Structures are given as C-alpha cells and as structure tokens.
Amino acid sequence: MLELIVISTLNGLLFGMLLFLLSSGLTVIFSMMGVLNFAHASFYMLGAFFGYQLTKWIGFWPALLLAPLLVGAIGMAVERYGLRNTHKHGHVAELLLTFGLAFAIEEIVAMMWGRSPVDYRVPALLDFPAFTIFSTNYPAYKIFMLAVSILIFIVLLTVLKRTRVGLIVQAALTHPHMVGHLGHNVGRIFMLVFGVGSALAGIAGVIAGPALVTQSDMAAALGPILFVVIVFGGLGSLPGAFIASLVIGLIQTFAVALNGSLASAFGPLDPSAGPSVLTDIWNVTIAQVAPIVPYLLLVIILIVRPMGLMGTRET
C-alpha cells in the first residue's frame, strides 16, 4: 500500500507538472487575448511528433531544443495570420478558428504519421532505473521529465515576476489598451506570448512523448482535461492553474492505480435483481471511473464555486 502511495504520488506530480506546462500557456493566452486556444493540445501533439521525427534524424537532445522552437514558430504564425485577422469577427470566430485548426492538425498528423502509435523511445542516456522503492524500479526518464517541468516552472515564474518583459505581459493581461498607449507594441506582445505558450506545449510534447503514447489522437484525449484544469483553477489565474494541474494529476493517477469498487467494499448486490444502472455503478472499479473523474470535478466546482478555485472574475 505504501509503495502504491509513493509511486502514485510521484507519477501524479509528474502528470500534474505536465498539465501545468500546458495549462500555464493556455491560461496566459486566454487571460491576455480572451481566446481559448482549442489548438493548444494540438501544439502539444505537434511537439511530440516533431520530437519523434527530429530524434530519428538528429538525436533526442537537439530535438528537445528544436522541436519546441518549431512549434513556437507555428504558434506565432497562427496568431499573426489567423487570429489577428479573425479578431474583428469576435471571440466566437476566434474560438472556432482554433477549433478548426485543432481538427486540421489532427488530420495532418494522421496523414503524415498514420493513426497508430509511433515508436518514440526514451533516449539511451536516460534509459535506466533511477532508484528502487519497495521492489519497483523508478525510471530515470520520469525524474528527468519532472526536473524539466519544475525548471521551466521556475523560469516562467522568474520571468513573469522579476523581469521587465514579465511586467509588461502582466500589464497587458489586464490593461492591454493602457500598455498600448505607453508605446508598447501590443500586437507583438500577443504574438510572442502565443508563441511562447505554444512552445511550452511543444516542450511538454517532446518530453511526454516517449513516456506516454505518441499517437494522432493524443491531442483530442488531453484537450478537454486541459479545459477542466483551467476552469477548475479559475480562468486567468496562474496559481489556480498550478493547483488544479497538480490536483487533477494526482487524483487521476491515484484513481487509475486503485482497483476497488462498491461491490468489493460492501459485497456484491443480490443477483436476483438483474442488471440495472445500480449494478453497473456497484461493480465499476475506480480505475474504470478514472477518465470521468476530471469532468465530475468540473461539474462539482461549477455548482459549488462557479469562478473556480482561485478565479476572481466572471468572464
């Protein structure tokens, strides 16, 4: 049991930090431009596939640097030539544009690399067990993932809170017009922020690709969870997104690891009642429920606290 708790906590933290790499970019883009970027998870997927392809051509370490840059460049192009032109038609049009992009990117990825998972492997340098707890080998690559995400988290925090660029970005979050009046090029700030957000998603993709499955439906699987994270944490709140990422990462990891059901806790139902909704709920294991836990949390938080954990504003 202790073993399960330790391993699941580590995995949960890891998944949570990955979620935060994605949700941080998403929430900054959202609060700054009012655009919910539907294609954010697609940038994560592009990161994974670029990482895979570049690893094949030039090796993992250059790919770790190059793939996010590529994804960031694509993100900037999307902002410059897509969103900026659509802005005049309103937020719904912008949201729909990113929705269409997400759809198109998934199809392009499926066209280029097929629909089945690609063979994206952990680099040989990191392919060893880091330590052994209670007979379980914990892979070094996962420790590396955790380290990278924490490093990026610290860098992001420092840039936002301690530098002049961060100051301007923070100001542009709440008062874009005032920032424009002060002589800053708000359009360029938006483009850069969008690019950096996409690049962060790209990094998440490159490092998560070998550990999780790199497949053309990975964006569609992760996208909705990201939205749950940023609604749960409170729209536009970075600390909220951080807490929500960790909470959802931990909850989902623990749920997958647990195998209990109501039937195993309280004994099976009377079989003479026949199959019904009750028996379905009674017999389902926690692991089977794991995929819907984030969405259940979403419904609960909407009923209890509609602005999210740390959210302050009504959008």
Added chain:
Amino acid sequence: MNAKMTSTPTSKIVDTTVGDGLRFYGIWLAGIAVLIVLPLIFSSGGSLTSFSLIGIAIVFALSYNILLGQTGLLSFGHAVHYGLGGFAACHMMNAVVSHGWPIPLPFIPLFGGLGGLAFALVIGWVMTKRAGTVFSMISLGIAELVASSSLILRSVFGGESGISTDRTSLPKILGLSFGPQLQVYYLIAFWLVISAIAMYALTRTPLGRISNAVRDNPERVQFIGYDPHVVRYIAFCFAGFFAGVAGGLAAINFEIANAAYLGAIQSGLVLFSTFIGGVAFFFGPILGAILVTYLQLGLTSVTGVWQLYFGIIFIGIVMLSPGGIAGLIMMHRPLVRAGTLPTVIPSYLLAAVPTLALACGVILTIESIARTHSGQGSPINLFGVAFSPASPVTWASAAILVAGGFFVARLSWRRVGEAWDRATTIARDRGYLA
C-alpha cells in the same frame, strides 16, 4: 430594416406584408413539395439513404442554431442530446414491443425529443449560468463526461455495441410497416417539416426575440427585467428537445443507438454544418447540413483524408466569410434589388479561374502527401487528369498551381472588391442598402 418600416406609410406596410406573406408561404410550400417529389425523381436505394441522412442532419443543425445563432451559445457537446434522444427512442421502441403498448413508429421521435429535453432540463441550469467561452468549455466537459459514462453504464447504453431495435415490429399505422427505406424517408421528411416549422415559429415568438437580445447584449436584457440565465436555459432546453428528435429519427433510420451518437465527432460535425451554412439566417443550417452530409458521403469514397478537407473548408469559412454560405448569398440581396448584380459577375468569373487553380493545387498537394505516406500510391484523378503521387511532375504542378494561383487570385479578388464597392455604392444611392 425596422427603421425603414416605420417611416413608410401604413398602406404600403400592409401591401408589403401581404406580398411578403405570399412569398413566405410560397417558400415553405415549395420546400415541402421538393421533399415529396425528391424520392420520385431519385428513387435508387443509395439516394434515398442519403436523403434520409440529410433530413436528420437538417433537424440536428437547426436545433444547434437555436443555441449558436439565436442565443449566441457555442456548444461543443450538442451531440449529447442527439445521442440521448437516440437511446431514448431505442429503449422506447423496445419497450413498446415488449409491453405491447399501442404507440406506432411515427410518434417515436417525440420520445427521442423528450430524452434530449430531460438531460437539458437537468444539466442546463448549471451550464447556462454563464455564456461565452466558459459555456463552450463546460459543454465540452459535459460532453466528455456523458460520452465516457455511456461506456460505464452498460445496462442503459449497451456498452460498445450499443442498443439495437427493430422498427418494423411496432404497431402499424395506416398499414405502413416502415420496413422500406422510402417509408422511413417520408417519416423523416414529415418530422423535418414539423420541426422546421416549430423552430422557425420559435424564432418569431417573444422568447426567440429575447434570446437574440441575450445574445447581443445580456446586460441590457437584465435592465429591462429579464434574467439572461433563464432565457439561455429555456433556449438550451428547446435545442436539446429538437436535437433529441433528430437523434430519435437517426435511431429509427439505423435501428441502433451507440456511443458514437454522443461523441465529439458528432458534436463537431453539427458545429461544422451549422457554421458553414451560416448562423445568421434560418435557412443557413439547412444549406450547411445538406452540403456537409453530401460531402461526407461523397468524399469518403474518393479520398482517405476527407476530414482534412472539412477542416480546411471550415477554417476558410471562419476566416473569410464568418456569415457562412447563407451570409454570402444574402450579401447580394441589395444588389439584386438595385439591379447592380450584373456589374459584379464578370469580376467573379475572372476571380474564379485562379481560385480554382489554387484549390486544385492544394488538393494535389494534400493527396500526393497522403497517398505517398499511406503507401498505396494510387494515381490522383483530378478532373479526368491522372497524376502519380510519387512523380516530381505532380509536385511541380502542385507547387505552380498553389503559388501562381495564390498570387493571381489575390490580384483578381482585389478587382472583385473594387467592383463590389462600385455596385454597393450604386445600391446605396438607390436606397436598397443602409
């Protein structure tokens, strides 16, 4: 429009309403006549199936437009109501058969509608608390929740295989067994007409008007004493009901309901149909549903990457013409009235050539990439010309078509813009355009 109405003398208003009324009923009657005559002209099994699918898609898209077009709620989970309606209809059909209730098949879509409505009533109050982006995200989350739950609650949703039923074993009405596709088509057409009239009437009620106001300016709606939340909730319930009707029709048509009915793909398709057709006009979603269903059925046999073309068409519509096809058509109405449309048409024809070339180039590029990567390498047949996907000739012609088409198209569309400006200026002078 309203401003002009009030400034015209009373007698003229009466005149225009009578004329408009005639034209208005004429359009509806013509639509019904087309629905009746269509299967007599195209009577093959394949076209009957297509017409049935298109009919279902139209009801579904119109129900979606109650949310998106009328109330301004962008939902990413509308298929939930469609799917639940389908399951409700299937369970109802099976119950009718096993209990021997005297309910004939034509009433089953009503129960589908009630299934969609029931879920909307339960979940809608929480969902419609806020509009805009938040509503969109929540709708996505709820859609995922329902889609995932449907695989857990096997006794209701039948797991992966779904719930199947037999439409012919229900009590007969007027001696119709609803075995042949033709009878099912007329059943769908009947429900299509009923639902379309009901949904059109809904846009004309005070509720429909206040929904438009909630879409445009919820704050001012609050000032005049309405609660936007309540209005959104009611609109959401209506949309859920008609989506359920569409789902019930689908259940009758396929005689099965499964988890794919409520999935993200179905939700995406209805969004595509509605938006490509145009959300600002009632007939927009109808056009969109016809086009998207037709493309979906037609493209699947021609290319393996038809979904990519959907995505590209959708992005193109969002970026270039957010009013959709209906918006494009209705843009020309003042020009037709002012008689200046003929001055624009030559520039359209001129622009059509490079635009088509650009489209061909894009298609050629996509197809050669797709066919090279899938390893089948079958030749691309473009207007009777066969291109081998692996040959440099194909790549070169694709590159020339894309680059050349793009530059010439830009120039020619600038000319269209100039011609358009001239035509609208004249139309404005003649008083047909505000």
